[in-house]
Amino acid sequence: MRAIVSLLISLSFLGLSCRRATRVAAVVKPPRPSAYELQLGKDVYQRYCVGCHGDTGAGDGFNSFSLDPHPRDLGDPAFQKSKSNVDLSDAIRRGGAGVGLTSLMPPWGHTIDDRHINAVVLYIRSLRR
Numbered sequence: 001m002r003a004i005v006s007l008l009i010s011l012s013f014l015g016l017s018c019r020r021a022t023r024v025a026a027v028v029k030p031p032r033p034s035a036y037e038l039q040l041g042k043d044v045y046q047r048y049c050v051g052c053h054g055d056t057g058a059g060d061g062f063n064s065f066s067l068d069p070h071p072r073d074l075g076d077p078a079f080q081k082s083k084s085n086v087d088l089s090d091a092i093r094r095g096g097a098g099v100g101l102t103s104l105m106p107p108w109g110h111t112i113d114d115r116h117i118n119a120v121v122l123y124i125r126s127l128r129r
């Protein structure tokens with residue numbers, strides 16, 4: 001009886017530690033974005049963002065020269081490192097004015113749904129140099 005109880009206890013500990021291990025792994029290493037989501041993000045970017053942010057995210061779209069301040073370089077590794085995906089999607093959704101930047105960055109929350117905003121964030125990540 002004792003042996004069975006201790007076996008059950010150790011099995012449940014094993015179960016707990018396995019579950020914890022997968023949860024930690026999921027936090028540390030997010031799944032790679034699928035090619036489909038990335039393409040979706042690129043489509044959104046090309047339609048709504050490229051005019052100001054430019055093809056490579058460098059901030060040199062055809063409309064950027066009339067903007068003061070210019071859009072920053074989205075591919076800059078230091079910029080990429082300083083922002084979480086939530087920071088980026090928040091700025092996209094609420095616009096510059098919504099997050100304390102310039103109102104020249106429009107808010108997109110009423111134009112682009114959450115799935116497409118998440119996809120464009122993935123695409124911005126792929127612009128990192």
Ligand code: HEC
Pocket residue numbers: 044045048049050051052053063067069070071072083087088091092096101102104105106108120
């Ligand atoms: C009318 C021009 C314009 C368009 C169109 C535009 N942006 Fe911006 N964006 C800006 C400007 C200007 C800034 C502010 C630059 C700064 O403060 O560094 C900015 C800033 C940003 C930032 C940086 C926020 C930060 O934390 O510094 C992100 C991310 C961004 N835009 C994404 C997008 C995406 C995605 C789209 C398309 C859905 C888009 N922008 C469309 C002009 C534009």
